[in-house]
Amino acid sequence: MKLQTIKQHRRRSRWSYGLFHENPVFVAGLGLPLAVMCTYSVTTAAAVSLMMACSLIPTVLLACLIGEHLPRLFRLPVYTLFSLLLVSACRTLILARIPAVLDSMGLYVPIIAVSSLTITLCQRYSLSVAKPGMALVDGIFYSLGFTIAMLLIACIREPIGNGTLGGQPINLPLRLPNIQFVFFGFILVGLLSAFFQAAHRVILGCLYRRENSTEAPRSPHR
């Protein structure tokens, strides 16, 4: 049994780990409150993703640079307060451009600062072996993975639930307003998560088959 290609694939995909292989929402199960509650429109999903990226990347970098020198007890308070500072700054910028979006998001704006995605990544990079370069790469790719997940969910929920996409009306034969509620958010994230798991298995299976497909030996009597 050869597993070289699979190992190579794993090694190569380490850089983009947070994008598909360990997508924060669908595979790692992080940042779920935002994926469930803030994906009723594409604009909201984009605003949340932007705020998440603006807070996640610098916070992870901070955790990597000073985490080792901080007492363990004070690490999480420092990270969450720093993250909230960045979220508040980003909130001010978004408020100036699209105030209606922030009004509709309510209490989910500060929740970004204590999101499990931020806390998990910060704890991972608080260790002494962590490298700042890798922290930056992971911060960027996890943010991108989060954005992809948010937009994917919003692109399903908004047209079917509201009959619009990005605020523009579209004609769809199917209209289910209930899709905008919390319970459907959970169900949709669960279904997409299953799809991601299945896709991951198919890719690994293809790689395995490609490497281990040996031609049948030719018969000497022919």
Place this chain on the structure above:
Amino acid sequence: METIQELFLVLLSAVILQNTLLARGLIPGRDDLKQACSGHVWAFGAGLGLVACLSTLLSWPLYKLVQRSSLLHEKAPVRYFIVLICLCLSYLFWWGITRRFFPGLHYILRGLLSHAAFGCAAFGSILIALSSTYRYGLGTALLFVAGSSLGYTLVLWLIREGKARLAFCDVPRPFRGAPILLLYIGLLSLAAYGLIGHQLPT
């Protein structure tokens, strides 16, 4: 009698109608969903209740002061900071107290306390209780936060029980693990919607 009735309604609303997880969608991270035994779930709930109630007590006067202040142009970020700083102080307080006086309890709670304090449930429920929409007094806000913590813990326990039963089912391979759990939570949330109705303030 009316006061008791009102307090009971607030508690009922916090535990069931405005459940932090099923109605507000403040689902914990993967690690908290994977609590192995029900003892851990209840310990997590106790930690959540302690931290959330103390931080409500600390943040309530400051929060109301900011709300009434006419000097601040943008009040929301200041309010978020007040609540988060009080959560941090409350976390440090309980960590120190249990370590100094109750080492046995500290041993159980030390890992769970950080998850409880810096999870979205504590932060979210305090913000809901203190927000101007509800105009709660301190006692009512404390009751709401305690009820939220109780409701959250009950749902986590329900999820753990569901997970234990799902382990015996023949779940299709792509749905094993997190996907089936999310579908289960979705169905629980749908059941809770029967009680809530279709309108909730954000």
